[in-house]
Amino acid sequence: MSNNHFKKGELYSFITGKASTAIARRLQKKFNAAGLNITIEQWSVLYHLWKEDGRSQQQLCNATFRDKPSITRLVDNLEKLNLVKRVASESDRRINLIYLTKQAQKLEEETMQIADDTLNEALKTVPPERIDVCKEVLQIVYDNLK
Amino acid sequence: MSNNHFKKGELYSFITGKASTAIARRLQKKFNAAGLNITIEQWSVLYHLWKEDGRSQQQLCNATFRDKPSITRLVDNLEKLNLVKRVASESDRRINLIYLTKQAQKLEEETMQIADDTLNEALKTVPPERIDVCKEVLQIVYDNLK
DNA sequence: TTTGGATAGTTGCACAAACAACTATATGTC
DNA sequence: GACATATAGTTGTTTGTGCAACTATCCAAA
Numbered sequence: 001m002s003n004n005h006f007k008k009g010e011l012y013s014f015i016t017g018k019a020s021t022a023i024a025r026r027l028q029k030k031f032n033a034a035g036l037n038i039t040i041e042q043w044s045v046l047y048h049l050w051k052e053d054g055r056s057q058q059q060l061c062n063a064t065f066r067d068k069p070s071i072t073r074l075v076d077n078l079e080k081l082n083l084v085k086r087v088a089s090e091s092d093r094r095i096n097l098i099y100l101t102k103q104a105q106k107l108e109e110e111t112m113q114i115a116d117d118t119l120n121e122a123l124k125t126v127p128p129e130r131i132d133v134c135k136e137v138l139q140i141v142y143d144n145l146k
Numbered sequence: 147m148s149n150n151h152f153k154k155g156e157l158y159s160f161i162t163g164k165a166s167t168a169i170a171r172r173l174q175k176k177f178n179a180a181g182l183n184i185t186i187e188q189w190s191v192l193y194h195l196w197k198e199d200g201r202s203q204q205q206l207c208n209a210t211f212r213d214k215p216s217i218t219r220l221v222d223n224l225e226k227l228n229l230v231k232r233v234a235s236e237s238d239r240r241i242n243l244i245y246l247t248k249q250a251q252k253l254e255e256e257t258m259q260i261a262d263d264t265l266n267e268a269l270k271t272v273p274p275e276r277i278d279v280c281k282e283v284l285q286i287v288y289d290n291l292k
Numbered sequence: 293t294t295t296g297g298a299t300a301g302t303t304g305c306a307c308a309a310a311c312a313a314c315t316a317t318a319t320g321t322c
Numbered sequence: 323g324a325c326a327t328a329t330a331g332t333t334g335t336t337t338g339t340g341c342a343a344c345t346a347t348c349c350a351a352a
Contacts, residue, residue, distance in 0.1 A: 013284065015190075016170075016190055019163075019288045020166055022211075022291040023291060024162070024163070039338080041339095065164050069302075069304095074338080076302095093346080094300040094301070094346065123287060133279040136276070137277060137279075138164070142164050204330060214330075214331060215310080215334095217331090240317045240318070240331070241330060
């Protein structure tokens, strides 16, 4: 019978995700301080396009764990910022393939460095093996619920 | 020198908080399925009022890790739902003390049970000692950045 | 070949978050 | 007491999220 392990006082942070909220806020502040005019959510879309350019919006939904309207609007805003371009698929006209602009390609290195720094700040006092356990637990949580 | 421990592929989930997003969504669905007409964010405010009723909005900001405008609007919406009432402090007229209504008091048991169930689903396959490590790491992250 | 169901994407609406600018009240110092 | 400063809360704007309803396209079965 699983772990009736959580006392009331403990469940709150898990649900509200205070840690990831804190990380995201710090990262956003660093982006702003660097004069980078993008949101964390926009960055999370770019992140997956840097890994593989030309994904469809639906693929971005799966990758970013967002629903279709959210991606529609993130892509809208990224297009306004001239960071991506929608290109209709030739083989299936329902599909938009999303491509990075040159301007967006230039952002990869700097923003990844900032993200790296942010995580090092967040985790600087945590031994690597405990980080690994934490990552694994969060992955299991995600797999259990997704 | 800290842990240059994160390879690119690993930092994404930490930043985006996929696990806590998944938990929150599942909890929201369960609230909806139970006919409970409240959001997770509203619930998180009620949560702290159940622990101690009559807190000020500023205290709720600190407790929920939200800024003042966010709390103003959450309290607005909770008031519309007849779940809390703003009462001007006698000693300091800048302060609103927020009190639960009878209707909100009735929600505590049911919603806490649902939250408990949700976390048990999320963590059912995770050994307790690993959960503890994960909680500690997340707490440290929060303390490092808050 | 038509038709019915699935899939990709968009739009409208309500709610929430972050930031800046604002009002009102309190407090400490001269 | 007057003034500067700090604190509590509100409002406006932009951005993002979740849901439902919608359009367009594809595909498979009759």
